Amino acid sequence: MTSVRLTSKLTGNTIEFIDEIKASGGMKDIYFSPDKSYVVGFFRNKSDPNQLERLRDICTRYRENLFNQSGGDYWESAFRWPHDLVERNGTIGVVVPFYENAFFFAHGSKNGDFLKIKGREKEGKWFSSASNREKFLDPREKGTYLSHLQICLSIARAVRRMHMAGLAHSDLSYKNVLVDPTSGKACLIDIDGLVVPGKYHPDVVGTPDFIAPEVIKTQHLDRKDPNRILPSVKTDRHALAVLIYMYLFYRHPLRGRKVHDQSPQRDEELSMGERALFVEHPLDASNRVRPEDLRKQSLPWGDPKARPYSMAGPVLKKLFEEAFIDGLHNPAKRPSAATWENALVRTIDLIQPCSAKCDMGWYVFDNSKAPSCPHCGTPYKGKLPVLNLYSQRRKGSYHYDDHRLMIWDGQSLFPWHIRTSVTPNEHLKQAEKKRVGYFQKHNESWWLVNETVVGMRNLSEGTVIPIGGKVKLEDGINILLSPEDDGRMSLVQMSGA
The missing domain is CATH 1.10.510.10 (Transferase(Phosphotransferase) domain 1)
Structure with missing residues (x-):
């Protein structure tokens, strides 16, 4: 196939693509680069000054505001954002990263x-x-x-x-x-x-x-x-x-x-x-x-x-x-x-794995005392712990966050569960992506294992849960998940038979 080389309208770089339409949308025809690292989408209609200005802003100012901010790396996989422009026969082409294999x-x-x-x-x-x-x-x-x-x-x-x-x-x-x-x-x-x-x-x-x-x-x-x-x-x-x-x-x-x-x-x-x-x-x-x-x-x-x-x-x-x-x-x-x-x-x-391993695999806990999988109808057998999460509005005064953590065997406890200042989004630091504890079922009893939190406490018994230690999850017990000012407390509730 013939290869075409054009000069970028933004950077002066050479943009190369195979001269064969690989896909077409409502407004553009798509061409692949030789190494499939990017595509060039040419608009069918002739460009006008307003369109060109919009595309310039998208490729420069708006792109920089997105990718050059805190958490910018996260958006590389969430968007296929144009990063360059070329022109051919009076029509504008936008240069966009190729899709991930997934x-x-x-x-x-x-x-x-x-x-x-x-x-x-x-x-x-x-x-x-x-x-x-x-x-x-x-x-x-x-x-x-x-x-x-x-x-x-x-x-x-x-x-x-x-x-x-x-x-x-x-x-x-x-x-x-x-x-x-x-x-x-x-x-x-x-x-x-x-x-x-x-x-x-x-x-x-x-x-x-x-x-x-x-x-x-x-x-x-x-x-x-x-x-x-x-x-x-x-x-x-x-x-x-x-x-x-x-x-x-x-x-x-x-x-x-x-x-x-x-x-x-x-x-x-x-x-x-x-x-x-x-x-x-x-x-x-x-x-x-x-x-x-x-x-x-x-x-x-x-x-x-x-x-x-x-x-x-x-x-x-x-x-x-x-x-x-x-x-x-x-x-x-x-x-x-x-x-x-x-x-x-x-x-x-609130997600729970289906014990029957049905096609959907998981279902959302509905706050009932007798949960069952709505996809296949299989009821959950045994006790099922739920952690109701509370945070401090003022020192020592905890209020319900309208946030519950459904427990299943192998479920992880993350920093955003134990501290209100940590939010699971693009701003997560690498250390905040690692779990701080996990839940385990053993001989029909449920346990929370503390892996990294200093100061975790069983408030119902007034005892410390040391790193490497564990606490048995029983109905009504209170656990201080983190002693920090933004730390959460949890109230354990048992669902299921």
Whole structure:
């Protein structure tokens, strides 16, 4: 194949690529570099000064603000952020790092890869539909319920960072997010259309299924009409909520049985826009999904009655209600990306492995006295400890943090569990990523083993738990997890029979 060399418009470096279109999107054609370390995406339309200025800012100022700050290294895998520009025949090309290997199918589809997707990128649509998962995916590509929660956390964290910088993605969807359910990784792509309020306006209104209702409702108005709603941080919040719902339940939160108009186009506009209604709305059942209307491959996940949104646990249940009931037609009430991130961290702390080793592998503890796996129905047998976490508002006065740590054999205790000043995000120092203790089941008794914390105490007995020592977890005991001013105390509760 012929190789093309162009001079960068930003650095003066030589950008080389193979002159063969390897992929095409809605606006660009993609070419690979010879060593596959980067790709060049050429816009099909001729460039204009505003587009060029936006792309320059994305490749320089906004990129530097992201990657040259504390925790900047973390974002290398969370985004595929453009870093250079070239021009060819009057069109602009953006230079973007190549995708990580994790984001390409290793096994392809079922039955000897009859879809020929082995080696192709893991676009999110494959993993957000119950029928796609069942009909097409090799079981080794599906991941677990835990890894899907981790995917959602990765997406929420990346969107939070963009919004903190005053940027909106404008087209957040499963088309622009790569995911890897085997590792729990996610990566946002197509960053070149970022919206900056008052400066750079959106090029597109979004991808169907993810466009906010107010955008669809006003899409008939002229773009300059002040009543026309265009993509922004608030519309990103809707798209983020839809993504999280779809990655956890493999169905769409608004696509139910209600018909609003005999015209398919008008019905689509109403059902996704002005009259959008959550399929699991507790007070309005008119958009409920009926199992008899679904294909066999979509069951049981396509049926909200069989797999209700409450399955994601009490923390996420509340946010889904805020997103799809309170905030569906009131953008100001939608949960922020930071709120989703915090909720997903707390939900992952509520995860429990299924004793039957079912397909999903894990489930979220529902605060019940008799927990069971909602995926396969297997009840948990025996006692199950839960740590309720408390922190100090003032010296010696502890208050509940609305944060619980579900215990399982081999579960780790991390610095962010024992100290409120440590948050599991991009700012974690290397030392803070290491566990400080672990939990172990032995002869039907549960134990917390202290590995590194000086001053851990069993407050119920007034005894120190030395490094290398352990404490038996029994209902009602209090453990001082860290004696620091930002240290937490925990109250042990026993669930299960």
